[in-house]
Amino acid sequence: MRMTRADVPVPLVRSGEVASRTAIRRANLGLVLRDLNTHGSRSQTQLAEDLGLPKATVSTLVSELTELGLVYQTDATRAGAVGRPRQTVELRGTAICGLGVELTATDARAVALDLRDDVLLDRSIAIDRADPDTVLDAVAALIHDALAVLAESGSHVLGITIAAPGQLDRDAGVIRFAAPLGWSDVQLVDGLISRLNADVPPMRIDNDARLGAVAEYAVARTEGIHDLLYVTGGLGVGAGILVDGQILRGAMGFAGEIGHLPLGRPDLPCPCGRSGCVEATVGVTAFLDTVSDPPHAVRDLDQQMTDLRTRADAGDPVVLAALGTVGQGLGVVVGMLIDVLSPRAVILGGYFSYFGEHLLTHVRGAVEARAIAGQAGGCDIRTSGFAFTGPARGAAHTALEALFTDPVACMEHASS
Amino acid sequence: MRMTRADVPVPLVRSGEVASRTAIRRANLGLVLRDLNTHGSRSQTQLAEDLGLPKATVSTLVSELTELGLVYQTDATRAGAVGRPRQTVELRGTAICGLGVELTATDARAVALDLRDDVLLDRSIAIDRADPDTVLDAVAALIHDALAVLAESGSHVLGITIAAPGQLDRDAGVIRFAAPLGWSDVQLVDGLISRLNADVPPMRIDNDARLGAVAEYAVARTEGIHDLLYVTGGLGVGAGILVDGQILRGAMGFAGEIGHLPLGRPDLPCPCGRSGCVEATVGVTAFLDTVSDPPHAVRDLDQQMTDLRTRADAGDPVVLAALGTVGQGLGVVVGMLIDVLSPRAVILGGYFSYFGEHLLTHVRGAVEARAIAGQAGGCDIRTSGFAFTGPARGAAHTALEALFTDPVACMEHASS
DNA sequence: GTGAGTTAGAACACTAGCTGAACTAACTCT
DNA sequence: AGAGTTAGTTCAGCTAGTGTTCTAACTCAC
Structure with missing residues (x-):
């Protein structure tokens, strides 16, 4: 964390967005998750230092996250130093995951990552260069199987992100032009959703290179x-x-x-x-x-x-x-x-x-x-x-991203 | 403002920074100022719509800004439509300003902008290509004169930003290497401060092109x-x-x-x-x-x-x-x-x-x-x-920037 | 083995500040 | 003149951060 309590001349809330009451909590809950995700399991006291929040606030945040089922506390009986040994707050891995799917001219790959960045699933299929309809059939089958496996393992899929090359319309879920695939104006998201059940997790698309960068950042952020x-x-x-x-x-x-x-x-x-x-x-x-x-x-x-x-x-x-x-x-x-x-x-x-x-x-x-x-x-x-596997991993990260922004809303949807 | 009440799926506080209690207020006060600066004078109701805040909150924000002397309300007796006519909240122009100084190989220019982006001062001097010491003498004199004029007009100078070409060390206030000037490792900020009185406003340096971009953004942001x-x-x-x-x-x-x-x-x-x-x-x-x-x-x-x-x-x-x-x-x-x-x-x-x-x-x-x-x-x-004049204008904007981030802290310093 | 010292984490009272609702103000229109 | 409409303020309420205090759980020294 770059922001520690020592260097607080910079304002704590970034300017540009209005700060509302409920938003504060959601942002801070997300920050605890993010810190655990980036720096690994740590005690409440360490979290408080990382985030520049008082211990009391961290205590309530952690207990709320525990109730949400996103973290758990271990009795860290191991005690090296003097004083009461710290319990570590750990992310609950399998509960929630994001599914990333990369689509290239030669194959499609599905990767599922949980909160701890552990790979829950990684499978790929070969794609014979063909028309969009045939490819979408294959990709939909890949997603269907992946969802089935993840459901069986008891992991709730928070979202699906598809990584595709070329110029995309993210809002519409459309591939505008992708030279490597030879496609233009393909309704990717709608096409996949119509091939899957109605109750499929929220699906998005994004550019493969950008998602590759996201995958790298999951590592790089730990190095600052x-x-x-x-x-x-x-x-x-x-x-x-x-x-x-x-x-x-x-x-x-x-x-x-x-x-x-x-x-x-x-x-x-x-x-x-x-x-x-x-x-x-x-x-x-x-x-x-x-x-x-x-x-x-x-x-x-x-x-x-x-x-x-x-x-x-x-x-x-x-x-x-x-x-x-x-x-x-x-x-x-x-x-x-x-x-x-x-x-x-x-x-x-x-x-x-x-x-x-x-x-x-x-x-x-x-x-x-x-x-x-x-x-x-x-x-x-x-x-x-x-x-x-970079873009697929990054896509999985992106699918999980909402959890770090608003854990409460995500878990509400998850339970329903 | 891109964030209106209608499209609030996005969280109101950006993730990445901890949200503390006092920071909320400061951020929201700054946002009101920013909205007025970008879109011009408007009523409290309009502000509430722009920012996605309830009217009650805006009311307290505006009255606090009024106490700080940063805005004033006009009795907008002009009433076009039905209903109670709206009073407009306006930025108090002359109270506070930022001073920007651009240094090039041929001249130095000082521009002062107030909260309303009005130019309070714009003067330049020719620089005969010379050694840093001579140039700094001239620039210090320019700043001295500018500060005197602004003090006389009753405007408090919140900060000074120097725009310089080349590669800079912003933290140290040093020009590392500037080919157009033929300088390397020149202690710009320290050199200027030592030539001026001790009670000079906070001084910073930044790259000329970046500050030119800031000047353009002051216009561009009004176009979205x-x-x-x-x-x-x-x-x-x-x-x-x-x-x-x-x-x-x-x-x-x-x-x-x-x-x-x-x-x-x-x-x-x-x-x-x-x-x-x-x-x-x-x-x-x-x-x-x-x-x-x-x-x-x-x-x-x-x-x-x-x-x-x-x-x-x-x-x-x-x-x-x-x-x-x-x-x-x-x-x-x-x-x-x-x-x-x-x-x-x-x-x-x-x-x-x-x-x-x-x-x-x-x-x-x-x-x-x-x-x-x-x-x-x-x-x-x-x-x-x-x-x-772009970089000097942008420098002046940058010198004012702190006001939009934390108006309370700025005005505390201003009054002391 | 007992108390002093130390660190972790929870509990509690406190408070800043957002928020919805109610209310007042100031106007237009019929 | 009263109904309708829009603007802005007031107020009670509640959420959630904060400092303090307290308990828990350990190490270390004697």
Whole structure:
């Protein structure tokens, strides 16, 4: 927590939103959950220190959360130091979860996360590139099965978030245009809901790169990192930007559309009709075209990338050269984004995440060559630990997000 | 206000900050001031609707602000419609003001704004490019005179913000590196305070482009625009980014450093030692080099730009061609920033602001040629109405900002 | 093993400030 | 002149944060 009792010149309620009576409680309840989620189980006294609230307030907050069934207190009989041993307040894991589903051109993946960020479920199905209707049938079946499994394990699904590439209308639940899928104006949410039972949890969609960034933030926030840039590499290349822990969507909701910036090799044509696009240079298709002859189909990317990583580790010059090209191209983009956004960390996801230092060396080199505030500015550049599961994980986090904003309302709905 | 009573599914207190009892009041008092500042004088009933608060609460808030001397109520005897005529709550203008000072390589300018955004003072002095000590003497004299004038008019100066180019350490009040000034590691705040009386209002520094963006936001927010990109053209080229009304600084505080992105003419050398920098292509030096032979000194930019605007209006092919080059170069950068940030508006400040459509046509053309979500995405591209006074105005706004966050604390200090 | 010291957490009285309802004020319209 | 309408204030009520106090549960020293 950045806000401790010591440094309170800053107002406790952020300006911009009206502070009402009931809202205070809900916000503070959510903050306790958030602190436990970020920093792990801790005692009431620690919570009070973290949040800058008096112990008395924390005591009532914890007891209310206990009644809601969201936390429980353990008799921490282990006592190291002097004084009464602290009981730890712990998040009740299985009670509530969020379901995230990522949709790509090659597969769909469902991940369920509980309050403790534990993975309750992770399954994926292959998608044969096909018309939206067929794909939606398959995705609906995936969701149906996932919901059944979660219901059986006694976990209440708070919400479902679908991660999809391209430009989306979040309010309408519609994919406006997604080049990797070859779709335009597909009613995703309505299509899925009509295929499922009526009593399906609230469903939303969001951009895959943005949700990938959310997944990374769940880790980064524990390190005190609140400004990060996530770049995903797949058929498309997109960025998810987090500023002070908030997703940057922009006024039109299109922020992070870096796939078609004219920063790639000028001669390379892009399916979008132009040339020089980032996507055409560092997208997975370009990479696979370089390393595999005859050209391989874009299928089972996880297996392919694991194999290529093995080849890279073994010193395969073709793979290493391709990674050099990709790393250099990526470094140019990342360097510019660092100058524009000044993030604390850059995390490379998707297929980039398989290659660690093989790739990072080139990216860092290109960044240091141009960026004003590159490595010197204290910006870490690393690969994601989530490989291709990032967006689905982030989607699951997002589906759970409401709980941290208003636990009371969420649990009211949950019980009914 | 985006938050009205109708759309209150969103919680009233933003999560992320602890909500304490006293903080509620201070936040709500500030919100009333902000609403009056943004939307002009209005009745208590209108305020209640804007803020989503009950009339009773607004009533007590207004009376407390009246006691603080920040607002007054007029007997609005004019009655158009049926019912009791509404009294309007108005901001008391002259009571409190913020002082903004911009420091450039050619001059220093002081602007004082009151609560109503009225300009209480606007004066500038020429600066002969010289060592920091000499410049600080002159700036201190400017501030001294400005404070004297404001004191005489009975306006309490809440704070002083200095706008400076380059990379700054805001906490330390130090200019780390400012290429346009040729300075590095200059103790700006300490240097000025030691030259002034001890009882000078709190002084801060911030980046000129960011403050220029703040000045634009004071206008844009009245149109419901909360995501904007400001690009300033001077000796340096920088960007100020506002996301959801908040300044984007980034983790390191270097966000918006677009002057040395490698997006300019690749052959043009830049004083920074590299080539292809944006600054070297669209900075004022490059522009002046193109339009005036023999090369003119960079002095009295306002007069020079006004003259060049006149030449452009008269159809001078040299000036129009130069504007075409600058507009094209700027459009490439702006187009990329639009894809990354998805702002609602892009505002061109500094010397760009003098040329209106002469420049905008080319910028828009370049943006539409590449950006995914350019004009089609609903992003306005326009020139600033503040010319070279933008950063100083924004600095004055920033100096006043504390009042909207915690009016009570500010007025306590003011009276003592 | 007993009391002093220490830390954790709950209980309680207190209070700031939001909130709904009732009430007064000031006007228009018929 | 009275009914209707809208604005703003007053007041009682209640929610929830806050400081203090108290109890619980431990360690440590003698």
